[in-house]
């Protein structure tokens with residue numbers, strides 16, 4: 001079984017980004033970039049399925065500018081077998097990403113496609129579901145457990161009320177939640193080995209996809225500031241403030 | 250403008266999030282229809298018909314929609330969507346699950362988790378864990394939108410008298426099947442609807458110690474939440490996680506206990522009216538958003554607080 005994983009290059013989760021003063025966009029100068037944490041979980045799950053003998057090949061895909069190669073190399077160092085970069089300097093919105101991934105799915109014919117549930121930059125939470133719809137196949141989002149069983153995959157999902165388990169017919173799309181696994185660290189020898197693994201580069205035109213954005217960002221701004229609070233000296237003072245000043249208890 | 254709102258429910262009752270989504274629809278302006286898709290969900294449709302401002306309720310009552318499977322629900326909504334300018338659902342795990350499928354099948358963008366309506370085609374939404382608010386404009390013929398409940402004051406659940414129309418036909422893609430569900434049972438208010446939320450983090454040390462917070466919550470009529478660290482460590486189940494990638498809450502009072510205040514956590518609670526932080530580290534970032542900060546050991550402070558209430 002072949003598994004396709006989608007890995008996105010995003011601002012590292014430790015960075016607190018700020019809008020540019022003129023509101024035209026987010027200031028990404030000299031900001032640390034990383035693999036989206038949910039994508040790292042996706043790669044880990046695919047590699048574990050390969051280690052268990054369930055999968056035979058893990059292909060890591062990223063879409064974006066040339067620098068996204070770094071995130072593909074990270075995935076290769078974690079154990080993916082080969083990479084595909086769909087290179088473009090255009091802004092890619094989730095529908096365009098899903099269309100590009102759909103074209104790759106047609107080409108590669110994976111049985112399982114694993115994505116993150118959410119990009120931590122755009123906070124979209126859309127791409128996996130859109131890809132599944134375009135490919136006309138089943139989906140299980142927010143996965144915390146995944147078991148492949150013959151031509152089915154059983155997935156436990158983190159939902160608002162608790163946990164839900166679904167059984168999907170393969171091929172299917174799964175998106176990862178935080179509890180699916182704890183990704184390993186890439187070892188130095190594996191990082192070196194990853195440099196020699198194959199990485200193919202394609203363009204959106206090669207895949208016949210129109211990636212023109214559908215949404216226009218009119219402006220970006222910082223969120224409303226909270227006014228500075230105070231430190232209370234004791235539990236008694238806290239209760240007094242909550243009762244008489246804030247009037248919330 | 251004509252707007253289709255997809256109701257959030259569990260086949261038995263309508264969820265409060267729907268009222269906030271209808272409020273967003275009202276802010277857009279136009280005729281509002283509510284779709285109730287489920288199995289054995291007539292009571293939900295009757296409740297939806299009473300929502301203030303709703304003109305029509307569509308009821309799709311079929312086994313195929315009983316568990317809100319994304320493949321089936323999306324096919325139904327796409328079928329109905331052609332007659333509308335906007336399709337809205339709550340940004341819950343259900344809405345987030347099926348709505349992008351609807352958008353893709355209609356070949357339009359989805360606008361995720363809007364917090365305000367600027368005009369019929371322009372909306373605000375948080376990005377980068379809420380550190381940036383983007384104003385986005387859509388040129389698509391149908392706007393597919395998920396709505397963050399904390400951004401919109403709910404409309405009244407009573408006062409309307411819409412007609413309920415049945416939608417015939419069943420969409421069953423046959424590629425996914427419900428196996429089982431383990432739903433959290435609690436007598437406390439729902440996390441996203443509670444007026445007061447008490448949340449615990451890694452500082453709680455283990456699941457047993459969360460009893461301290463449950464006792465406090467019961468005195469306050471509060472819900473109990475948690476940080477990701479507390480969920481990852483297995484202290485409490487996943488449905489309690491508050492944050493960028495968990496639940497978004499904005500109660501009147503949020504009490505953070507043993508939580509450091511990482512941006513991912515703040516993203517889920519910093520729109521609360523009053524924030525209290527109890528942490529033994531005076532430099533913990535949570536104090537930067539707290540209205541009232543108490544530097545103390547939680548194992549002293551929480552029992553003392555409990556006693557005073």
Ligand SMILES: Cc1cc2nc3c(=O)[nH]c(=O)nc-3n(C[C@H](O)[C@H](O)[C@H](O)COP(=O)(O)OP(=O)(O)OC[C@H]3O[C@@H](n4cnc5c(N)ncnc54)[C@H](O)[C@@H]3O)c2cc1C
Pocket residue numbers: 013037038120449450451452453475476477478479490491492493494495496506507508509510511512513514517527528529530533545546547548
């Ligand atoms: C992709 C991604 C998504 C994430 N999503 C979320 C999310 O949705 N929600 C979320 O919460 N996090 C999320 N996180 C995790 C986040 O970055 C932090 O790691 C997490 O919030 C930390 O939890 P914490 O504050 O409980 O633990 P810590 O950061 O370890 O803080 C524990 C705090 O407890 C205090 N403490 C310890 N003992 C005591 C005591 N006896 N008395 C008083 N205080 C005490 C300490 O001083 C410390 O400040 C996400 C991270 C990533 C990478």
Ligand SMILES: Nc1ncnc2c1ncn2[C@@H]1O[C@H](COP(=O)(O)O)[C@@H](O)[C@H]1O
Pocket residue numbers: 006007008009036038039042061062063064092094097114115116117118119120122123124125126127128
């Ligand atoms: N440019 C991209 N390159 C590779 N994968 C992507 C890209 N954008 C989105 N994805 C995948 O889709 C998931 C969800 O992203 P989003 O819908 O943007 O929140 C991510 O975790 C990735 O797995």
